[in-house]
Amino acid sequence: MDHGVVSVSVVVFYPDQQLLERTFDSLAEAGAALARGRPGLSIHLYLVDNGGMPEMRSCLDALSQAGIDHTVVSGQGNVGYGLGHNLAIRLASSRYHLVLNPDVDIEPGALLAALTFLDAHPEAGLLTPAIVDDAGRLQYLCRQYPTLLDLFVRGFLPAAAKQAFATRLARYEMRELINERDIIWDPPIVSGCFMLFRTDVLKRLHGFDARYFLYFEDYDLSLRAHEFARVVYAPMVRVLHHGGGASRKGLAHIRMFLASAFKFFNRFGWKWL
Template sequence: MNATSASRPETEGLSVSVVVYRPELAQLASTLASLGAACEALWAVRRDLPITLYIVDNGGLPEIRQELDELQAHGVETSILSGHGNIGYGRGHNLAIERAATRYHLVLNPDIDLDREALLRAVDFFETNPEVGLLTPWIGDEQGRQQFLCRRYPTLLDLFVRGFLPGSVRSLFTRRLARYEMRDVINEREIVWDPPIVSGCFMLFRTGVLRKLAGFDARYFLYFEDYDLSLRAHDVARVVYVPTVRVLHHGGGAARKGTAHIRMFMASAYKFFSRFGWKWL
């Protein structure tokens, strides 16, 4: 991020960035529809809060004019950022963060469906808790079961077991993974302050915090950029898990996406541990 974007004054409002690379049209359309519904619920209470959506096209964006028209009909300003090629997840979001002049900025995956009241509840929480700089929601899977995507600092063994072992073998490490995934404190009812690491599929920031952090570290092409940003966020603000803010996540792990993703995962893991410190077992 450049000096101009870092000094840009904040105004009221919410900006959202969604980075896509050859997305599945049906899921992207579902994400955008759920975003539109959440914006409607927010506006029903906060008509003074303009919302801007940035679709960052890293390549292969299908035709979504109808979906964007529907959002614009509800008052969401939309913009497609394209022509830069596949620059990676974090750098893609940074293109939108550089343009954001809003009070809040949502980093959103194209495989997330928002609960209708997710944005309303999140903004309410920010406005009653000024020390919060980053909020993470309750995240469910396609069957509505909770995904435990808050994390304690990982070891290499944690990552290998969770990401690459078959379920029959992974069950031998149940207690270890439960601790890594903070299952002892994360649930559907209680707010949890300062989880060390939160998922990049839905990260709602005060935009000023993102500017202080200069957005995502562009050295990560894919994977671990959210781990990196989470840990750095603790240096400038408080991080909070708020289970009344709810979303569904349709994503999968690196090992299920093929060898190219495994290579990217390993390369990013090396960069992460080299920066923050190696933990083996």
């Protein structure tokens, strides 16, 4: 294992080119801050092309100039989100591995802050950051174990109807605990848009469960991660996430969401209300 390398995997399928370029620009800035603060650490990007990757040569050249090496993994077709990341995880020989969405901007000091924290807390095997939206508002993406009702309300009810379930959703989204100041240990489930692992923990977990094509693979991996290490919400690490939910992406995504939910509850146990 190369203790001087941080590996990053990004899986794309017909991505928004502008958002992907922003993600890579932010990775270059965060990498530069990391290199200044921790000389001898380098980043290797695994870009997994599940199909439809736009022309990214100039962007990847800019990453190379910033000292970030890259490997493009392609030719496998659309194998799904989790299996796509697993292709990169198998290749990684790093100390830390970051699972990153192609619509996330990393704040310049975020990687340095994250690795400083992990080096000081060897019990932590998975770190999740403070995640904000385009308006700078905190997104509550740490989760308690879901019930079917929680998922239905959060994913499919219009905003006005959600008001009747506000207390319930606040509990599910851990709103009383999650803020931009306090470190929270062992949130049950964390978001797959930015998961920073100790690579040895991720390898022991064998990465994502490839039975999920899309959705719930991060829920599954989060719950399994607690068996091997502690999970931590570290708000001094900040990222911006531009993502949207399944119901906003049409019928095919709703079908994938429901199929993955079925697999998840079959594995970990059904909770209705």
